[in-house]
Each structure stands twice: as structure tokens, then as C-alpha cells.
Amino acid sequence: MLEHCTLPVTPLEQNxxxxxxxxxxxxxxxxxxxxxxTLLARVRDQGLELDSILLTHGHLDHAGGAAxxxxxxxxxxxxxxxxxxxxxxxxxxxxxxxxFPEIAPLTPDRWLDDGETxxxxxxxxxxxxxxxHTPGHVVFFSPSARLALVGDVLFNGAIGRSDxxxxxxxxxxxxxxxxxxxxxxxxxxxPGHGPESTFGEQRRxxxxxxxxxxxx
Numbered sequence: 001m002l003e004h005c006t007l008p009v010t011p012l013e014q015n016x017x018x019x020x021x022x023x024x025x026x027x028x029x030x031x032x033x034x035x036x037x038t039l040l041a042r043v044r045d046q047g048l049e050l051d052s053i054l055l056t057h058g059h060l061d062h063a064g065g066a067a068x069x070x071x072x073x074x075x076x077x078x079x080x081x082x083x084x085x086x087x088x089x090x091x092x093x094x095x096x097x098x099x100f101p102e103i104a105p106l107t108p109d110r111w112l113d114d115g116e117t118x119x120x121x122x123x124x125x126x127x128x129x130x131x132x133h134t135p136g137h138v139v140f141f142s143p144s145a146r147l148a149l150v151g152d153v154l155f156n157g158a159i160g161r162s163d164x165x166x167x168x169x170x171x172x173x174x175x176x177x178x179x180x181x182x183x184x185x186x187x188x189x190x191p192g193h194g195p196e197s198t199f200g201e202q203r204r205x206x207x208x209x210x211x212x213x214x215x216x
Contacts, residue, residue: 002123002145006190007042010034010100014061017149017190018042019142021121026051028120029069030140030149031192033061034100036068043073051120055079055108056151057137058087059164060094062192067106076109078118081129083166084136112138128179132172133160141183148189148199154180156197159208176209 004019010033018039020027027048032039043050050073055063057080066077087094088106095103112118114129118140128139133152140149152160154176162169180189185200203211 002120002142002147004145004147004190005042005046006196007039009039009065010061012061012098013193015190015192015194016065018046018048019120019149020046020048021123024121025049026121028052028054028075030054030190031056031062031151032065032069033063034065036065036072039065039069040072050075052118053077054118054125054140054149056139056149056153056192057134058084058091058106059134059152060091060098060100060103062151063088063091063106064095064100064103067104070109077106078108078110079112079127080108080134080138081113081131081136082111083131084134086166087134087136114138130175130179132162132168132170132175134164135166135168137175139180141187146184146187148180148183148187150180150189150191152192154189154202154206154209155191155193156195156202157206159206160192173209173214177214 006015006017009016014033016032017030116127118125126141130139130153187199
């Protein structure tokens with residue numbers, strides 16, 4: 001069974017999420033935006049082995065700690081989709097803009113594409129390419145746990161910004177309604193910021209993508 005815990009990191013309070021297979025103890029950090037030593041300590045405290053570092057997209061608050069965590073743990077950095085390469089190349093400029101410590105550009109060990117499947121112990125994660133917030137944004141979905149890690153595509157009561165370079169509001173809405181909603185109303189999701197919710201709750205109440213809103 002897939003289990004998880006979420007730890008907000010950096011002044012931007014981004015949700016870094018640790019997921020693991022409780023049968024094998026193999027784990028992955030999703031979107032380690034910073035505080036890499038703290039994240040690695042959490043893995044050890046849980047008695048887990050870090051298998052990989054997964055990125056939904058290339059913004060600093062989600063990817064800023066990935067290189068250091070990889071260096072400390074030896075785990076590979078996987079994702080996002082290749083169209084976010086320019087964001088990862090601009091991590092130094094992003095860090096300077098927000099007053100963060102100096103950071104180098106990042107090239108993942110592996111890019112991801114829509115429809116791929118990742119293994120984590122005995123668990124499987126489906127990869128969905130969900131552009132709109134950034135062009136290479138991906139979502140990780142566990143069918144067995146009915147859990148989605150959606151980065152900055154969708155929030156509890158909101159949706160991701162689409163005014164950054166490469167963003168597109170129409171495409172973002174399509175990603176939510178055509179990629180996420182079909183997974184099922186019962187799916188619980190962990191956003192990049194803020195509390196968890198379910199797709200069904202957002203279809204009822206989210207002022208940007210509720211069914212009655214989109215129906216006009």
C-alpha cells in the first residue's frame with residue numbers, strides 16, 4: 001500500500017510530499033523545494049530508503065532542493081516533462097529573484113512523458129502530462145491509493161497561475177477537466193500548496209473549475 005506524509009518547506013510553504021511503499025520501504029520525495037537535510041532526515045526517521053526524487057514542474061519552490069537531496073542521498077531526479085527544461089535551467093535566476101541561496105541549474109536524470117508508469121517498490125505511479133501552469137508540468141497518480149500529486153495544477157478552492165512564461169489558462173483548464181476529472185471524484189489530491197481535497201469536492205465547489213461554473 002502507498003502511504004504519504006507532507007512537509008511544507010521554505011518561506012513559500014510548498015508541500016514536499018514523501019510517498020512510500022509500506023511493503024518494501026522504498027520511498028520518493030515529490031517536489032523537494034528546499035531544506036534537503038530535513039527531508040533526508042525524515043526518510044531515515046521513517047526507516048525508509050529513498051528510491052527517487054520526483055518533480056512535477058520546474059519552479060524553484062518545487063525543484064529548488066532536488067539537486068542537494070540527490071547529492072546527499074544518491075537518488076535520481078525524475079521529471080518533469082522536457083518542456084520545463086528552461087525553468088530548471090533558470091533556477092539560479094529564480095533563486096536570486098526570491099532571495100534564496102545560490103543554486104545551480106538542474107538537468108534531471110530522466111524526463112517523463114504522458115502515459116509512463118513509475119515503480120516504487122510494489123506500487124505503481126501513472127504519469128499525466130498536465131500543462132497550463134508550466135508547459136512541462138506532470139501529475140503523479142496512484143491507482144491503488146486513489147491519490148494524485150498535482151503540483152500547482154489544482155488547489156483546494158483554486159487553480160494554478162497561468163501568467164508565467166509558457167503558461168496558458170485555457171490549456172490549464174483542459175488539463176484539469178480532461179486529465180484529472182476522469183480519474184474519479186473519489187481521488188484525493190495533494191496540491192503544491194495548502195490542504196488536500198478530492199476531485200469530487202472541487203467539481204462541486206471550486207469557483208474556477210466546478211461543473212456548474214464551466215457549464216456556464
